[in-house]
Amino acid sequence: MKRLGGVKLSHHKNTENCSSQKLPVPEKVRIPMSMHIGAPCSPVVKIKDIVQVGQKIGDTDAFMAVPIHSGVSGTVTAISDYRMSNGRTCKMVEITTDGEQSVSPEVKVPEVTDKDSFLKAIRQSGLVGMGGASFPACVKLAPKQSVDTLCINAAECEPYITSDYRQMVEAPDEVIDGVRQVMKWLSIKQCIIGIESNKPEAIRILKEKASSYPEIKISVLPCTYPQGAEKVLIYNTLGRIVMEGQLPADQGVIVMNVSSVAFVSRYLKTGMPMVQRMLTVDGDAIKNPCNVIVPMGTPVADVLNFAECEIDKVKKLLYGGPMMGMSIQDINDPVLKANNAILAMKKSQSPKSSACIHCGRCIQACPLDLMPPQICKAYEGKDVEALQKLKVMLCMNCGCCTYVCPAKRPVAETNQFAKAMVMASAKK
Amino acid sequence: MQLLTVSPSPHIRSSMSTQKIMGLVILALLPAMISSVIVFGIRALLLIVFCTAVCVLSEFVCQKLMKKETTVQDGSAALTGVLLALNLPATLPLWEAAIGCIFAIAVVKQLFGGLGCNFANPAITGRVFLLLSFAGDMTTWVKPFYYKGLSFGEMLSSNGNNAIDALTSATPLASGDAGLLDLFIGNVGGCIGETSALALLVGGIFLIAMGIISASTPIAYLGSLGVLSLLHTLISGGEMSSVLYTLLSGGVMLGAFFMATDYVTTPITTKGKIIFGIGCGILTFVIREFASMPEGCSFSILLMNLLTPYIDRFTMTKPVGAKVQEKGEN
Numbered sequence: 238m239k240r241l242g243g244v245k246l247s248h249h250k251n252t253e254n255c256s257s258q259k260l261p262v263p264e265k266v267r268i269p270m271s272m273h274i275g276a277p278c279s280p281v282v283k284i285k286d287i288v289q290v291g292q293k294i295g296d297t298d299a300f301m302a303v304p305i306h307s308g309v310s311g312t313v314t315a316i317s318d319y320r321m322s323n324g325r326t327c328k329m330v331e332i333t334t335d336g337e338q339s340v341s342p343e344v345k346v347p348e349v350t351d352k353d354s355f356l357k358a359i360r361q362s363g364l365v366g367m368g369g370a371s372f373p374a375c376v377k378l379a380p381k382q383s384v385d386t387l388c389i390n391a392a393e394c395e396p397y398i399t400s401d402y403r404q405m406v407e408a409p410d411e412v413i414d415g416v417r418q419v420m421k422w423l424s425i426k427q428c429i430i431g432i433e434s435n436k437p438e439a440i441r442i443l444k445e446k447a448s449s450y451p452e453i454k455i456s457v458l459p460c461t462y463p464q465g466a467e468k469v470l471i472y473n474t475l476g477r478i479v480m481e482g483q484l485p486a487d488q489g490v491i492v493m494n495v496s497s498v499a500f501v502s503r504y505l506k507t508g509m510p511m512v513q514r515m516l517t518v519d520g521d522a523i524k525n526p527c528n529v530i531v532p533m534g535t536p537v538a539d540v541l542n543f544a545e546c547e548i549d550k551v552k553k554l555l556y557g558g559p560m561m562g563m564s565i566q567d568i569n570d571p572v573l574k575a576n577n578a579i580l581a582m583k584k585s586q587s588p589k590s591s592a593c594i595h596c597g598r599c600i601q602a603c604p605l606d607l608m609p610p611q612i613c614k615a616y617e618g619k620d621v622e623a624l625q626k627l628k629v630m631l632c633m634n635c636g637c638c639t640y641v642c643p644a645k646r647p648v649a650e651t652n653q654f655a656k657a658m659v660m661a662s663a664k665k
Numbered sequence: 666m667q668l669l670t671v672s673p674s675p676h677i678r679s680s681m682s683t684q685k686i687m688g689l690v691i692l693a694l695l696p697a698m699i700s701s702v703i704v705f706g707i708r709a710l711l712l713i714v715f716c717t718a719v720c721v722l723s724e725f726v727c728q729k730l731m732k733k734e735t736t737v738q739d740g741s742a743a744l745t746g747v748l749l750a751l752n753l754p755a756t757l758p759l760w761e762a763a764i765g766c767i768f769a770i771a772v773v774k775q776l777f778g779g780l781g782c783n784f785a786n787p788a789i790t791g792r793v794f795l796l797l798s799f800a801g802d803m804t805t806w807v808k809p810f811y812y813k814g815l816s817f818g819e820m821l822s823s824n825g826n827n828a829i830d831a832l833t834s835a836t837p838l839a840s841g842d843a844g845l846l847d848l849f850i851g852n853v854g855g856c857i858g859e860t861s862a863l864a865l866l867v868g869g870i871f872l873i874a875m876g877i878i879s880a881s882t883p884i885a886y887l888g889s890l891g892v893l894s895l896l897h898t899l900i901s902g903g904e905m906s907s908v909l910y911t912l913l914s915g916g917v918m919l920g921a922f923f924m925a926t927d928y929v930t931t932p933i934t935t936k937g938k939i940i941f942g943i944g945c946g947i948l949t950f951v952i953r954e955f956a957s958m959p960e961g962c963s964f965s966i967l968l969m970n971l972l973t974p975y976i977d978r979f980t981m982t983k984p985v986g987a988k989v990q991e992k993g994e995n
Contacts, residue, residue: 241985244679396677468986480986553670564671585670591683591739592781597933598681606982610933628984636675643681644781650673 241469241604243461244637246560248435249396249519257403257515257528260535260543262334266309268294268534269319270328272574273365273373275301277327286313289341291509294330303363303373307341308512308532309334319571322556322563329571332534346508355422362504363511363574368401368465368494369557371575374501377493378423380486387419388474388485389430391439391495392458392465395558397519398578403528404496404515405432405439412495413446415502416453419493428453430495431474433460462560463635467492469604481631496577511574518544522551522581534571540579541568552585560636588645599638599648605631609638609648616655621662629655683780687740689877693868694747694923700850700864701857705755706812707820709857712762713750719763720746723770733779741780745769748788748923751858752916752963753795755807765795785970786930789920789963796963806854845906848913859916869922878926881935885942886921886949887912893950916962917949924963930970937973937980944969 271277278295282288288307295305311334319329347358360375368390389412393401405412416428430447432440434457447453456474458464468479470492477488485492500511512533519526524545531540541548554565556576565579572579599609608627615623629652638648701709724742728735737743749769753762769791777783796803812820847853851861859865872878894911898904911917925931925945932941945965952961 246677472985478986481988483986551669553672553676555676559677560675562674562676564669564673564676566669566671568669582676585672586676586678587670587672588678591736592779594683594686594781594928595933596686596928600933600982605985607984608933608982611981627981628987631984631986634674640675640677641679641681643679643683643686645678645682647673649675653673 240459240461240473242602243463243469243604243635244602244640245460246396246462246640248460250399250402250435251397252399252517252519252526252528253402253436255399255403255527257400257407257530260529260531260540262309262336262338263532263535263539265314265331265333265536266307266532266534267317267319267329267331267536267569267571268305268307269321269571269573270295270305270330271321272305272533273303273371275299275373275376278302278305280316280328280330282313282330284313284316287311288313288332289339291344291512292341293343293510294332295328301373301376303360303365303375304510305330305533306363306510306512307332308534310337310339311335330534340509344508344510347505349422349505352422352424355418358505359501361510362500364497364500364504365511365574366494367496367500367514367575367577369561369575369577371573374493374497377491378419380484380491382484382486383489384423384486384491385426385489386475386491387416387423387425387428388471388490388492389416389428389495389498390465390467390470390492391430391432391436391443392470393436394433394460394462394464394466395560395562395578396462397580398517398558400515400517400528400577401495402436402439404499405436405443408499409439409442409446411499411502412443413450413453415498415500417450418501418505419491419498420452423491425491426452429456429474430454431456431458431464431470433458433464435460462637463604463633466604466633466635468633481628514572514574514576516540516572516576517578518546518581519578520555520580520582522547522583531572533574536569536571537565537579538568540572541581546581547583548581550583551581553582555580555582560640561634590642590646591644593644593646596643598641598643602637602641604635604637605633607632607652609652612655613646613648613651616651616658619658621659624655624659630659632656683739683741686877687744689875690872690923691740691744691747693872693877694751694858696864696867697751697858697861697919698747700861701751704809704851704860705807705857706810707817708755708812711759711821712753712755712757712857713747715759716750716753716762716766717743717746719766720749720770723767724775727771727775728779731775736780739780742770742774745774745787745791748858749791751919752788752792752856754803754805754855755811755857756805757795757799757802761795761799761802764798765791768794781929783929784973785967786924786927789924789967789970792963793967808854809852809860845909845913848910853914855914856916856919859919862913862918865918865922869918872922872926878922879935879938881938882926882931882942883921885939886925886945887917889943889946890917890949891946893946897950897954911950911953915953915960920945920949920962920966924966925969930973932973932976932980934977934980934982937976940976940980941969941973944972 276299289310314333315331364374365371555562632652769787773787773790948965949961
């Protein structure tokens with residue numbers, strides 16, 4: 238079968254054998270009221286309020302949003318502004334912990350009897366896509382289109398990150414149960430779990446666990462980045478093409494991250510909302526690379542100290558992997574729901590770019606067969622029509638083009654500027 | 666704690682760089698350079714070193730004069746120098762070679778905007794320029810190992826030397842009297858770098874294996890030239906070995922692996938590269954068989970260079986998930 242390509246990367250899965258450990262309760266957490274794509278929440282607590290683990294501290298009536306809960310017990314000590322990575326601001330609740338970690342009486346096993354009550358429970362759980370996109374799960378799981386396939390993203394194609402892998406190896410039953418719950422309540426007939434071939438242990442365990450459920454299949458994928466990109470995953474596991482402007486649901490598919498689906502299982506059993514997550518801490522400035530379970534809003538500095546980071550040597554901090562992760566601006570920024578990793582690098586590579594030599598490596602590397610050099614020319618000439626013909630809006634910013642460019646040009650970045658130009662002209 | 670760098674993703678880059686690519690191509694030309702020195706002596710080495718130096722210096726001076734950033738360290742000017750030298754006869758006077766180098770770098774490359782902006786291959790254009798300007802010197806070929814028995818000074822000197830004049834012979838492409846094995850290993854007259862098909866093949870395969878060039882261009886070039894010459898042989902009733910003769914003689918090997926694969930002046934997609942290669946093959950055949958010139962390799966690549974923007978326009982990729990235009994063909 239033809240598969241969409243990409244680039245081969247060094248895996249650096251240094252933490253694949255590091256069992257998850259719990260981070261000691263941090264002194265303070267600072268929880269932003271937006272850890273999802275969509276409308277931010279408003280705080281439902283006031284300064285000096287006492288909060289407990291699992292208690293709701295932010296909510297909104299907006300459709301595209303999920304509530305925010307506290308992962309610690311303690312006292313609200315400040316409500317301030319937080320600048321999100323997209324440049325906008327939202328409120329942020331600071332909680333000084335008491336170390337008790339007493340559980341809130343709000344935490345109750347949800348009653349799920351049909352699709353509506355299931356979706357309501359998912360919204361109340363605060364679940365967002367845990368692979369990095371932070372899309373509200375309650376919105377994703379309620380498409381208007383009819384869906385026949387649940388596709389589980391267990392590719393974990395970014396270097397360093399092993400938090401999904403640890404989830405699969407440590408608690409495979411949660412994965413299978415979560416899959417079955419989603420399939421049951423949304424009446425989805427089949428499920429396909431896509432895993433890169435560099436995780437033989439996870440493949441073996443999940444195949445064994447899924448053997449009694451013929452509707453769940455495991456698809457072993459080659460180790461090419463970006464195997465876990467939604468469109469690439471859907472094509473490589475199902476052979477379906479998500480056309481421009483379409484959502485996966487238009488092709489009858491819902492894609493969920495493997496850790497997200499495992500969370501669904503845990504939530505339906507315990508009622509504990511999304512207040513903590515497992516993440517990988519790695520990078521060349523980290524002496525003790527590990528997988529840690531961290532309450533939301535924990536300052537990045539606390540996580541780095543736990544992993545024995547040489548903080549004075551760090552030049553670059555990342556939320557997520559090196560290919561699509563985001564630079565962290567401040568060492569005290571909080572851990573967010575979608576952070577599957579924190580990477581601390583001693584080097585900050587900003588190589589000088591030189592002239593394009595038309596080698597075509599970016600075109601070869603692009604999983605979607607876009608033509609970055611032509612896009613760059615059209616962008617420089619402010620030719621919106623040409624950009625639309627070149628289908629620049631398909632670009633998912635996977636970064637393969639920038640990665641391979643021998644002239645070290647900011648290829649993917651230029652594509653994003655070009656996309657912004659097309660969108661700006663559409664608004665006129 | 667130092668200041669954190671904030672930059673857009675991706676945060677890692679591959680180790681491949683423009684400089685490394687140019688270096689690897691020069692490395693791939695090493696077998697051809699060595700064979701040229703073996704076959705044509707110290708004079709070949711002198712030409713290679715001289716042309717490389719003149720090209721690098723020209724680029725440096727041009728960029729200084731145009732108040733542009735100096736980029737000679739990327740190795741592209743050095744590569745042009747080596748390639749141009751390999752396209753010259755051993756006895757070409759140095760001042761003529763220098764004019765070719767300056768033309769290649771200053772006019773063909775820098776006046777059009779430097780690396781990445783030139784529409785024609787500088788080394789090829791430099792060679793064609795010299796061929797038209799100094800037709801006599803550019804088609805004076807010495808026999809292989811002509812230098813045997815000459816003194817060191819005589820070896821370094823160029824034409825005007827009676828001892829060498831007496832040794833000139835026609836290129837095997839024109840005379841058609843060399844053995845196939847001699848053609849393959851390079852025991853024939855011709856430009857210093859194009860005689861040994863073996864050395865060029867070793868370098869070309871190295872570049873393909875390293876992922877520097879795409880195999881599609883040389884395969885399309887040599888393939889189409891081979892097929893055409895086979896058809897010609899069948900129709901005219903010549904010997905089958907003449908097909909191999911066509912492929913091994915003249916500048917075809919050097920052209921197919923090192924000139925028709927230049928990134929800047931050839932199409933960017935695989936489909937485009939195949940069209941480019943086939944075009945070169947057809948033009949080379951037509952020029953060799955029907956034109957007044959014995960060699961058509963340089964001209965064919967130069968002509969295809971001119972067509973590259975058009976080939977690029979008609980060989981755009983079709984992005985995955987792009988909606989098909991209503992009236993367009995699928």
